[in-house]
Every structure is written in C-alpha cells, then in structure tokens.
Amino acid sequence: MDIFDPDIADLFFDDDGDQVEIPQLFGPDDHERFMLAALQEAVAAAEIDEVPIGAVIAHEGKIIARAHNQRETLKDPTAHAEMIALTQAAEYLGTWRLTGCTIYVTLEPCPMCAGALVNARIDRLVYGPPEPKSGACGSLFNIVQDERLNHRLEVISDFMSEPSVQLLQDFFARKRSQGKK
Numbered sequence: 720m721d722i723f724d725p726d727i728a729d730l731f732f733d734d735d736g737d738q739v740e741i742p743q744l745f746g747p748d749d750h751e752r753f754m755l756a757a758l759q760e761a762v763a764a765a766e767i768d769e770v771p772i773g774a775v776i777a778h779e780g781k782i783i784a785r786a787h788n789q790r791e792t793l794k795d796p797t798a799h800a801e802m803i804a805l806t807q808a809a810e811y812l813g814t815w816r817l818t819g820c821t822i823y824v825t826l827e828p829c830p831m832c833a834g835a836l837v838n839a840r841i842d843r844l845v846y847g848p849p850e851p852k853s854g855a856c857g858s859l860f861n862i863v864q865d866e867r868l869n870h871r872l873e874v875i876s877d878f879m880s881e882p883s884v885q886l887l888q889d890f891f892a893r894k895r896s897q898g899k900k
C-alpha cells in the first residue's frame with residue numbers, strides 16, 4: 720500500500736478535511752488503518768517544513784484526534800504531534816482521562832510526550848521506528864511501562880516503520896541540500 724498515493728488520503732478525509740467512515744475496508748481495531756492516518760499527518764508536517772511526525776488517537780474504532788508536529792509553526796517546544804493530539808482527544812471526550820484510547824505515532828515518543836501519555840491514562844501506544852537518541856518508550860527510557868509510575872501502557876513498537884523512516888530521511892536530506900545552497 721502506497722501511503723503517498725492521493726487515493727489513499729481520500730480514504731480518510733473528504734475535501735473539507737472531515738473524516739470519512741470506511742468500515743468495510745478496515746476493522747475498528749485495525750492498527751494499519753490508524754497508522755496510515757498518522758503517516759498522512761506526518762506528510763502534512765513535511766509540507767509545511769516541519770519535521771514529519773504525525774499522531775492520531777483512536778477511540779471505539781474512530782479517529783478522535785489527529786495532529787502533526789508544529790514546533791516551528793507555533794514556535795512552541797511542546798507542540799509535538801502527540802501533545803496536540805492529546806489535547807484534541809481530551810476536548811472531544813470531555814475529560815483528561817483517555818481510558819479506552821490508542822495513540823498511533825509515526826516515531827517513538829520523546830520523554831515529554833511519554834510522560835503526557837502516562838498522565839492521560841491512555842490504554843495503548845503503537846509507534847513506528849525506534850528513536851535511539853531521544854525515545855522514551857523503550858530506547859533511552861521506558862517511561863510508558865515504568866512500574867514506579869501509577870499507569871502503564873500496552874506498547875506495540877516498530878510498527879509500519881518503513882514509510883516513516885523514508886519520510887524523515889527525505890526531509891533531512893532536503894534540509895541538508897538547502898543548507899548547502
């Protein structure tokens with residue numbers, strides 16, 4: 720499946736950017752469907768010259784939050800995709816407690832986001848490639864599964880990593896070539 724194919728993007732969102740229901744294609748717990756939507760968010764980040772990282776939060780088979788990294792756009796060190804998605808999901812559910820939700824992230828979350836996921840009491844984390852330099856969900860730390868904290872997440876790591884790695888590599892290669900000019 721080619722995530723960059725515009726027909727795939729159309730599976731998720733209509734022309735107004737609203738979510739389209741596609742129950743016949745994917746099951747409610749289909750990690751692939753949700754990770755594809757997160758990858759679409761990563762593509763949206765790259766398009767505005769942000770490091771391409773995307774996140775979506777699913778609840779009862781539906782995407783209730785979707786966001787991409789906006790650190791440069793918002794000039795905000797906390798504007799990671801996961802943080803923005805958590806705020807959206809809490810607003811949607813009307814509570815800070817995101818029990819019953821799964822978050823899909825296109826890269827292993829950092830310590831800030833991992834801490835926020837624990838604070839949100841979110842059930843499950845599915846992420847793409849591990850991030851050995853800053854990952855806090857199994858690489859440098861494992862904040863989301865630390866027995867000393869009051870909540871732990873179920874984690875699926877290295878899920879559909881290839882398109883995410885490709886997006887990140889392309890982005891940084893482009894940045895380097897721009898820097899040389």
Ligand SMILES: [Zn+2]
Nearest residue numbers: 799828829832
């Ligand atoms: Zn983060």
